[in-house]
Amino acid sequence: MSTPAKKTVTNARKKATAPPTYANYIQGAWVASKNGEVFANHNPADTRDIVGYFPHSTAEDIEAAVAAAAEAYPRWRLVPPPKRAEYIFRVGEILIRDKEAISHDMTREMGKVLKETRGDTQEAIDMAYFVAGEGRRLYGQTTTSELANKFAMTVRDAIGVCGLITPWNFPIAIPSWKILPAILCGNTVVIKPAEDTPLSVYRFVKAFEEAGLPPGVVNLVTGYGETAGAPLVTHPTIRLVSFTGSTQVGRIIATQAADKGKKCSLEMGGKNAIVVMDDANLELAVEGAVWGAFGTAGQRCTAASRLIVHKKVIKKFTQMLVERTQALRVGPGLDPASEVGPVVNQDQLERVLHYIDIGRTRDKAKLLCGGTRLTEGDLAHGYFIAPTVFGDVAPQSVIAQEEIFGPVTAIIPCQDFEDAITIANGVGYGLSAAIYTSDINRAFQAMRDLETGICYVNAPTIGAEVHLPFGGIKGTGNGHREGGVQAFEIFSEWKTLYVDFSGRLQKAQITD
Ligand code: NAD
Numbered sequence: 001m002s003t004p005a006k007k008t009v010t011n012a013r014k015k016a017t018a019p020p021t022y023a024n025y026i027q028g029a030w031v032a033s034k035n036g037e038v039f040a041n042h043n044p045a046d047t048r049d050i051v052g053y054f055p056h057s058t059a060e061d062i063e064a065a066v067a068a069a070a071e072a073y074p075r076w077r078l079v080p081p082p083k084r085a086e087y088i089f090r091v092g093e094i095l096i097r098d099k100e101a102i103s104h105d106m107t108r109e110m111g112k113v114l115k116e117t118r119g120d121t122q123e124a125i126d127m128a129y130f131v132a133g134e135g136r137r138l139y140g141q142t143t144t145s146e147l148a149n150k151f152a153m154t155v156r157d158a159i160g161v162c163g164l165i166t167p168w169n170f171p172i173a174i175p176s177w178k179i180l181p182a183i184l185c186g187n188t189v190v191i192k193p194a195e196d197t198p199l200s201v202y203r204f205v206k207a208f209e210e211a212g213l214p215p216g217v218v219n220l221v222t223g224y225g226e227t228a229g230a231p232l233v234t235h236p237t238i239r240l241v242s243f244t245g246s247t248q249v250g251r252i253i254a255t256q257a258a259d260k261g262k263k264c265s266l267e268m269g270g271k272n273a274i275v276v277m278d279d280a281n282l283e284l285a286v287e288g289a290v291w292g293a294f295g296t297a298g299q300r301c302t303a304a305s306r307l308i309v310h311k312k313v314i315k316k317f318t319q320m321l322v323e324r325t326q327a328l329r330v331g332p333g334l335d336p337a338s339e340v341g342p343v344v345n346q347d348q349l350e351r352v353l354h355y356i357d358i359g360r361t362r363d364k365a366k367l368l369c370g371g372t373r374l375t376e377g378d379l380a381h382g383y384f385i386a387p388t389v390f391g392d393v394a395p396q397s398v399i400a401q402e403e404i405f406g407p408v409t410a411i412i413p414c415q416d417f418e419d420a421i422t423i424a425n426g427v428g429y430g431l432s433a434a435i436y437t438s439d440i441n442r443a444f445q446a447m448r449d450l451e452t453g454i455c456y457v458n459a460p461t462i463g464a465e466v467h468l469p470f471g472g473i474k475g476t477g478n479g480h481r482e483g484g485v486q487a488f489e490i491f492s493e494w495k496t497l498y499v500d501f502s503g504r505l506q507k508a509q510i511t512d
Contacts, residue, residue: 112296190219
């Protein structure tokens with residue numbers, strides 16, 4: 001979202017309140033923004049609770065951070081990858097030690113329930129161990145040469161200073177997908193986290209500091225997209241921009257990066273579908289749909305916002321889904337009884353309620369449950385929305401086409417398997433899809449024909465593991481994958497090396 005959801009405050013007003021003030025991390029030191037301004041980070045479950053104040057940084061701070069990263073780069077790129085990996089391994093150990101505190105802070109600043117923020121932190125831990133292990137691999141190839149007494153091989157080369165821009169829905173997992181492979185490959189980085197979740201990245205960067213990472217290798221600058229993110233993207237020293245966020249902002253960044261000839265990796269929106277066939281285990285499918293649609297209050301790029309259900313089972317499926325949805329306990333993420341937390345901010349609240357209104361009025365879909373903001377008691381101080389299910393949704397309607405990014409899902413009827421695949425593919429995004437079926441042939445046809453980067457059989461659209469590639473096609477991505485060894489394709493360049501030990505001039509392709 002481009003509109004700042006959190007207000008800038010002066011130092012004078014800030015001093016009247018107790019919450020801590022945090023700093024940017026540049027050249028191994030914690031520093032205020034050059035203009036001295038900060039913004040408040042609120043708890044979305046109770047906006048009276050201010051989590052902290054963070055530097056409202058601008059181009060000047062980006063300049064300092066990029067300079068620090070550029071200074072650190074020539075030394076860091078010469079550190080052997082297994083040694084770089086040792087720092088990363090240590091970061092993993094620190095995250096394990098601090099997992100509970102980090103997850104608690106993350107729930108407080110972002111809203112999702114503690115069980116899920118623990119999962120978010122665990123993903124960064126998994127990523128640290130996975131990437132650290134790759135420090136002893138980072139394989140290239142040796143191959144034959146067409147000429148005698150000549151040796152040919154490929155190695156991965158660092159790129160330089162990387163600008164990393166991350167969203168708020170996976171406050172530490174997504175930064176880990178970027179920072180860890182970037183620095184393992186020998187790059188240095190400047191990260192600009194989402195304005196809603198700077199504390200999680202602050203805690204992550206603290207772990208790098210404690211692990212003894214040399215100054216300047218990882219730099220943190222907090223602030224808003226237009227004032228801190230944009231100068232990072234356009235800075236001439238930045239060789240690579242890695243962005244995760246909305247398709248709208250991703251397109252702007254892609255254009256700016258292309259204009260300056262920078263490498264650019266984008267992970268953007270999704271409109272993911274679960275297909276439920278007539279031979280599916282309905283109990284399992286409903287359970288998967290509830291988790292897929294309402295986990296993280298639907299604010300996952302892989303959220304199951306479309307449920308494409310075979311006409312023979314749609315009545316039963318709908319009834320079971322609505323029952324399960326109505327039973328979900330909505331409340332503050334820090335309350336162990338809560339199953340669904342708030343949405344992240346006022347903008348997000350308004351956006352989701354707006355789509356619900358479109359679903360009712362323009363799309364004329366059947367509102368089966370939810371559809372309202374929850375304001376009973378203390379919920380009135382937060383951004384809570386009742387988990388919402390629409391039925392009889394037409395595949396081309398707005399709520400079946402556009403990413404809502406909230407606790408809203410749409411049941412779309414289908415005639416048969418072919419119809420289901422056509423509907424599933426009939427959107428502008430291509431991140432994740434799932435099929436519930438007991439027919440192995442259909443499962444394999446679906447894996448072949450669903451136009452997405454990720455596909456699940458008999459499991460919901462969410463649940464990525466770090467050692468496998470993650471990303472999407474169409475409006476979701478631009479051909480790169482995070483996670484897995486594929487992430488190294490983003491953060492390194494191939495260098496091809498020839499060694500001629502013949503002692504004479506040999507010419508490739510020239511025969512006489
Ligand atoms: P967003 O695009 O509004 O913001 C993402 C980041 O970009 C933030 O740090 C923001 O400050 C920054 N930004 C905004 N405008 C900028 C500009 N002009 N220049 C540079 N930086 C700018 O997205 P969001 O609301 O934080 O996150 C939600 C979106 O992220 C959803 O669309 C979701 O699908 C997507 N997402 C995708 C993936 C994926 O891997 N495909 C994962 C998580 C989230």
